[in-house]
Amino acid sequence: MNKFLKQKKVGLIIVGVMILFVILGLVNPYPFDKMNNELILKGPSFAHLFGCDEFGRDLLKRTQMGMGISVLISFFSVAIGTIVGTTIGALCGYFSGILDDILMSIIDVLFAIPSILLALVFVTLFGSGTVQVIMALGIAIVPSFAKMMRAEFRKQRELEYVKMAKLIGVPTIRILFVHILPNVLETFVNCIFIAFNNCILAEAGLSFLGVGVQPPVASLGTLLSDAGGYLKSSAYLAILPGISMIILLFGIGLLSSGESFHNAYSKRFKN
Amino acid sequence: MLTVKDLKIEFFDHELPEVAVEDVDFVLEDGDILGIVGESGSGKSMTAMAIAGLLNRKDLQKSGNIMLDDVDLLNSSRATLRSIQGKEIGIVFQDPLNSMNPVLRVGYQVEEAMRIRRKELNLCKEDMKKAAIETLASVGFDDPERIYRSYPHELSGGQRQRAQIAAALIMKPKLLICDEPTTALDVTVQKTIIDLLKKLNEETGTGILFISHDLGVVKALCKKVIVMRNGLVVEEGTVDEIFGNPKEEYTRQLIY
Numbered sequence: 001m002n003k004f005l006k007q008k009k010v011g012l013i014i015v016g017v018m019i020l021f022v023i024l025g026l027v028n029p030y031p032f033d034k035m036n037n038e039l040i041l042k043g044p045s046f047a048h049l050f051g052c053d054e055f056g057r058d059l060l061k062r063t064q065m066g067m068g069i070s071v072l073i074s075f076f077s078v079a080i081g082t083i084v085g086t087t088i089g090a091l092c093g094y095f096s097g098i099l100d101d102i103l104m105s106i107i108d109v110l111f112a113i114p115s116i117l118l119a120l121v122f123v124t125l126f127g128s129g130t131v132q133v134i135m136a137l138g139i140a141i142v143p144s145f146a147k148m149m150r151a152e153f154r155k156q157r158e159l160e161y162v163k164m165a166k167l168i169g170v171p172t173i174r175i176l177f178v179h180i181l182p183n184v185l186e187t188f189v190n191c192i193f194i195a196f197n198n199c200i201l202a203e204a205g206l207s208f209l210g211v212g213v214q215p216p217v218a219s220l221g222t223l224l225s226d227a228g229g230y231l232k233s234s235a236y237l238a239i240l241p242g243i244s245m246i247i248l249l250f251g252i253g254l255l256s257s258g259e260s261f262h263n264a265y266s267k268r269f270k271n
Numbered sequence: 272m273l274t275v276k277d278l279k280i281e282f283f284d285h286e287l288p289e290v291a292v293e294d295v296d297f298v299l300e301d302g303d304i305l306g307i308v309g310e311s312g313s314g315k316s317m318t319a320m321a322i323a324g325l326l327n328r329k330d331l332q333k334s335g336n337i338m339l340d341d342v343d344l345l346n347s348s349r350a351t352l353r354s355i356q357g358k359e360i361g362i363v364f365q366d367p368l369n370s371m372n373p374v375l376r377v378g379y380q381v382e383e384a385m386r387i388r389r390k391e392l393n394l395c396k397e398d399m400k401k402a403a404i405e406t407l408a409s410v411g412f413d414d415p416e417r418i419y420r421s422y423p424h425e426l427s428g429g430q431r432q433r434a435q436i437a438a439a440l441i442m443k444p445k446l447l448i449c450d451e452p453t454t455a456l457d458v459t460v461q462k463t464i465i466d467l468l469k470k471l472n473e474e475t476g477t478g479i480l481f482i483s484h485d486l487g488v489v490k491a492l493c494k495k496v497i498v499m500r501n502g503l504v505v506e507e508g509t510v511d512e513i514f515g516n517p518k519e520e521y522t523r524q525l526i527y
Contacts, residue, residue, distance in 0.1 A: 166356075169357040174387065179372055
């Protein structure tokens with residue numbers, strides 16, 4: 001049991017360090033879009049810790065900024081996905097019947113489409129850009145969120161405290177979000193972390209394909225796709241941003257492991 | 272105060288309807304304690320749920336009347352029900368562990384019936400807290416402040432049951448429905464709960480509908496008793512009549 005707590009702690013530390021990394025980017029003196037002919041493809045040095053890219057831009061600044069943008073996009077996507085997904089899941093789980101059937105059929109159809117493909121279709125329809133990517137990823141998150149929440153709400157619905165709440169005349173919305181939601185918090189929080197992880201990856205994927213944020217603004221995906229042409233001569237262009245992304249994903253992944261949160265939660269209750 | 276007439280509840284799970292409760296008639300006067308006894312599946316809990324207005328499911332059909340003063344609980348709209356539930360009727364369930372929300376503090380849950388009517392009643396936070404603590408004290412807690420701040424799992428079974436009774440009583444309802452409130456408790460705790468219900472009944476004049484399969488408990492608490500079997504009322508009368516001179520064979524079997 002203790003192992004899980006440690007795992008969560010490590011996750012927190014890693015995520016904290018990555019947040020610090022992004023915040024430090026704000027005080028990084030080099031501009032992210034200033035080209036410099038003398039520094040083209042210069043390797044890592046003390047002046048430029050991550051080296052410089054094919055236009056002589058400081059890669060450290062671009063990585064920090066790119067990660068910030070990736071996280072920001074993921075944050076908004078997850079927010080959209082969470083709100084819509086939880087609402088749908090809560091309604092479906094709590095009221096079964098025709099509403100459940102209809103909404104779940106739609107969700108099942110959404111499930112059948114890979115999220116990157118869905119996002120690509122969305123971007124094709126509405127053009128590429130940050131807002132479109134946020135919307136597309138948000139929609140892609142909804143199905144899994146709705147499914148998880150539906151299962152949890154269905155489980156809770158049968159318990160007597162819900163009956164009790166109904167009996168004292170608590171409005172249904174309040175039962176759903178004030179009485180039941182805190183009880184499924186464990187799944188809820190884990191869902192958020194997992195969705196966040198997937199979102200960062202998917203956003204990187206989309207940017208890699210060139211439909212995400214537009215240059216000169218960078219995100220983790222564009223950094224990797226730009227580095228693709230220089231893998232042989234200047235591998236650090238791909239490796240350094242890549243490693244930063246992996247560390248971030250690893251940290252969030254550690255946070256999202258179910259047992260750890262449950263453990264922390266029950267610990268609090270014991271004392 | 273509470274009049275149940277020709278109550279009939281049928282299930283439509285399978286092709287043929289299944290009768291859960293049929294021909295149930297009884298009257299509960301103001302401030303009375305009425306016991307319903309019967310074996311498992313005799314329809315006693317169903318009757319209680321119908322009175323509490325918890326039976327709006329599509330797979331069952333209800334007929335008859337349940338009158339609480341002048342409102343027909345069985346056939347009224349959801350909005351009317353909602354205004355009555357919690358305010359005029361309180362309910363206490365069997366399993367005190369499941370019937371309280373595990374992640375909300377006891378005080379919060381006791382206040383809940385009041386909190387959702389906060390605007391109509393024009394109450395501030397302190398008023399609610401004061402009322403909750405008073406109610407907690409009235410159900411026999413020596414340190415209501417501490418109970419107010421605890422989570423349900425920090426209380427014992429008997430304490431939890433009392434906290435639940437407090438939650439049901441905060442709006443000072445006319446009717447308290449107890450659906451096997453003592454079944455999950457041991458004998459000594461059972462006694463404290465029964466004494467508490469008796470005391471509350473005397474002090475506040477709350478009518479109590481007490482459902483149990485435990486005849487000893489019913490004998491100790493109730494004035495009138497209804498015996499149910501297979502959804503039908505087998506016998507009804509005062510406690511002395513039923514226990515002293517049971518007319519039906521089934522009642523006799525239950526007693527001995």
